[in-house]
Amino acid sequence: MSSQKPIKVALLGCGTVGTEVVRLLTDQAADLTARVGAPVEITGIAVRRPHKHPDVPAELLTTDAEALVASDVDVVVEVIGGIEPARTLLLAALRSGKAVVTANKALLAEHSGELFAASDSSGADLYFEAAVAGAIPLLRPLRESLAGDRITRVMGIVNGTTNFILSGMDSTGASYAETLEEATRLGYAEADPTADVDGFDAASKAAILASLAFHSRVTAADVHREGIASVSAADIAAAKALGRTVKLLAICERVPVGGADNQTTENGAAITEGISVRVHPAMIPKAHPLASVSGAFNAVFVEADAAGEMMFYGQGAGGAPTASAVLGDLVAVARNRVHDGRGPRESAYAALPIRPMGQTPTRYHISLDVADRAGVLSQVAAVFAEHDVSIAAVRQEGRVDDASLVIVTHAATDAALRSTVDKIGGLPVVREVVSVMRVEGEEL
Numbered sequence: 001m002s003s004q005k006p007i008k009v010a011l012l013g014c015g016t017v018g019t020e021v022v023r024l025l026t027d028q029a030a031d032l033t034a035r036v037g038a039p040v041e042i043t044g045i046a047v048r049r050p051h052k053h054p055d056v057p058a059e060l061l062t063t064d065a066e067a068l069v070a071s072d073v074d075v076v077v078e079v080i081g082g083i084e085p086a087r088t089l090l091l092a093a094l095r096s097g098k099a100v101v102t103a104n105k106a107l108l109a110e111h112s113g114e115l116f117a118a119s120d121s122s123g124a125d126l127y128f129e130a131a132v133a134g135a136i137p138l139l140r141p142l143r144e145s146l147a148g149d150r151i152t153r154v155m156g157i158v159n160g161t162t163n164f165i166l167s168g169m170d171s172t173g174a175s176y177a178e179t180l181e182e183a184t185r186l187g188y189a190e191a192d193p194t195a196d197v198d199g200f201d202a203a204s205k206a207a208i209l210a211s212l213a214f215h216s217r218v219t220a221a222d223v224h225r226e227g228i229a230s231v232s233a234a235d236i237a238a239a240k241a242l243g244r245t246v247k248l249l250a251i252c253e254r255v256p257v258g259g260a261d262n263q264t265t266e267n268g269a270a271i272t273e274g275i276s277v278r279v280h281p282a283m284i285p286k287a288h289p290l291a292s293v294s295g296a297f298n299a300v301f302v303e304a305d306a307a308g309e310m311m312f313y314g315q316g317a318g319g320a321p322t323a324s325a326v327l328g329d330l331v332a333v334a335r336n337r338v339h340d341g342r343g344p345r346e347s348a349y350a351a352l353p354i355r356p357m358g359q360t361p362t363r364y365h366i367s368l369d370v371a372d373r374a375g376v377l378s379q380v381a382a383v384f385a386e387h388d389v390s391i392a393a394v395r396q397e398g399r400v401d402d403a404s405l406v407i408v409t410h411a412a413t414d415a416a417l418r419s420t421v422d423k424i425g426g427l428p429v430v431r432e433v434v435s436v437m438r439v440e441g442e443e444l
């Protein structure tokens with residue numbers, strides 16, 4: 001047994017994740033004591049309805065979260081979710097010098113500035129590994145292991161619900177609506193799936209990833225967001241025909257800032273680089289490591305100058321996997337307490353500007369139903385040329401009276417690509433724009 005005085009922990013929330021945190025802390029008490037150098041003890045658990053928690057010791061339960069945070073604890077672990085009351089409680093904890101471990105992606109994505117300021121005011125730790133991609137060790141690698149490198153791109157599948165739906169559409173050919181219904185029936189999608197299918201959950205995670213990767217403060221409002229509701233069976237079929245698959249991707253990357261933009265730093269130096277942070281469905285080649293991530297799994301592909309390419313893969317949600325990440329953070333902050341150390345602070349010194357989606361370089365796949373006669377391809381190609389969009393590949397499959405024309409572009413600004421598609425849709429020779437999808441994960 002350790003002779004050190006215990007690290008006292010307040011737990012805020014005791015749902016699926018909180019219950020697993022209590023279980024792991026209890027089951028592994030001896031090991032955790034040895035790893036930390038002091039016992040780690042929960043001294044209170046704040047919940048709204050104590051009678052709903054028969055599996056945790058009744059004497060620990062309280063409905064007064066504010067008093068629990070104000071009590072004599074060293075660490076506050078928050079697994080309530082949502083902005084309030086979590087924000088107020090965690091600010092109070094940090095300002096009074098209590099370390100915070102949180103799984104709250106929405107809070108971090110919207111209020112990281114004030115949380116880090118509160119953490120700095122007292123020197124208290126703020127850890128949030130469980131906020132992105134559940135069990136997968138990802139934020140610590142970005143914050144610490146890769147802190148000496150220059151990350152150029154982070155691209156990931158960070159929402160299991162949408163990945164489950166898109167994988168289902170890919171394997172059965174069914175529509176989005178049918179597959180969502182099935183996912184809801186099986187418990188993979190929430191009764192109200194908006195936060196997942198419309199990309200809000202992934203956008204919060206993208207903001208956190210971009211902030212850490214590029215040493216810049218990025219909030220959820222900075223993230224361009226498109227969900228999966230408009231992904232059709234035709235999009236999936238078009239991707240398959242080209243040896244690709246459709247994924248909802250969170251993409252954070254460095255992009256050049258054009259000279260015409262004339263952006264300067266506070267000191268007047270020209271800004272040559274910005275960041276694009278976006279969530280949208282995209283086609284990726286079947287050979288890309290992210291393509292084989294199916295079902296509710298998460299994976300994040302990271303590219304850095306010195307390290308090269310890396311992929312982080314695992315369970316992105318669920319009680320025990322998320323609790324694993326919470327416990328890892330808890331051990332880290334408890335060790336810091338025991339050894340009078342401190343974890344990393346906010347690193348936002350680079351303050352790279354966020355590029356609007358319209359000015360972000362992307363590539364499109366466009367599938368058209370066209371009349372099959374002389375001059376059609378040249379009319380379509382002329383619209384690309386007019387918008388300064390370079391075509392990388394064209395494939396036509398003719399039928400008796402009509403043809404399917406598939407075009408994949410080189411990179412151009414998203415605004416130019418969008419205008420090109422709009423104009424092509426209005427050409428009399430184009431019967432239908434069957435599928436439009438961004439292409440990621442390959443250079444052309």
Ligand code: HSE
Pocket residue numbers: 158159160161162196201316317
């Ligand atoms: N709802 C998320 C998902 C898990 O479907 O992956 C929590 O972020």
